[in-house]
Ligand code: C2E
């Protein structure tokens with residue numbers, strides 16, 4: 001089981017009962033997770049490499065199960081997708097994010113952006129994007145402040161349909177990022193056909209930053225993505241040396257444990273500003 005590799009304190013869910021019955025239990029319990037107040041949104045800061053400034057946050061879901069403890073999304077998102085609960089969850093998530101934006105409004109002179117992960121099926125689901133747009137509107141939040149991160153994780157889809165949906169969101173003002181690029185079936189020529197604002201590189205590339213060949217790939221990918229008119233976001237940055245390299249090759253944004261793990265927003269604005277100050281110092285690489 002891969003819970004350990006995630007690098008967070010997630011519990012190994014499958015212990016005694018058979019794998020199948022555990023899956024059944026989780027699927028059933030998940031249905032009540034919002035009602036029971038077991039879901040939480042945590043936020044991971046995104047640093048602009050050039051300016052060494054926190055420019056946004058990615059919202060990530062956490063499930064605090066009454067019996068199993070913390071379960072990370074990698075261990076339940078597929079269940080949420082297969083039962084359809086993901087739709088309820090994403091709307092709940094969108095509301096939480098909007099409330100956080102309102103709470104931390106005018107925190108910085110410059111507006112912070114907030115990213116929300118959207119499943120591929122949801123992008124293609126009739127009316128679902130409108131439901132999310134309505135939530136954003138209801139909170140009076142400029143759509144430009146929201147970014148949808150899309151991970152292409154199904155094999156069969158029509159790229160035209162995807163491009164059309166993305167175009168629709170762009171017209172509504174939403175920012176768009178292609179998540180985990182390099183892991184799935186999405187190709188460079190696919191990128192050329194859609195109006196995304198950013199590409200988030202799969203962590204596997206920066207993980208192997210010490211290999212010369214991987215550096216060549218990183219440099220080339222950053223150049224290509226820039227030439228396509230999109231920003232490059234690198235996640236999974238854990239070391240100073242990785243940030244140094246990404247600075248050299250002019251990646252735009254980074255996310256990773258080196259700057260900060262995803263964190264709870266149950267803190268005051270002042271505490272948040274202090275934390276951001278420290279992260280920005282780290283990003284300067286001066287020490
Ligand atoms: P993702 O969207 O690619 O998010 C990045 C993942 O990498 C997060 O894991 C984050 O905590 C982790 N990460 C960030 N920096 C580092 C680092 O320096 N080192 C390491 N080892 N990991 C790092 P998380 O929160 O467990 O989420 C896993 C995946 O679950 C996400 O990948 C996303 O695809 C999915 N997910 C999370 N929340 C949601 C959600 O609300 N809706 C949907 N549809 N999917 C979600």
Ligand code: MG
Nearest residue numbers: 058117149179
């Ligand atoms: Mg993401």
Ligand code: MG
Nearest residue numbers: 117151179180
């Ligand atoms: Mg993803």
Ligand code: MG
Nearest residue numbers: 179180200235
């Ligand atoms: Mg990713």
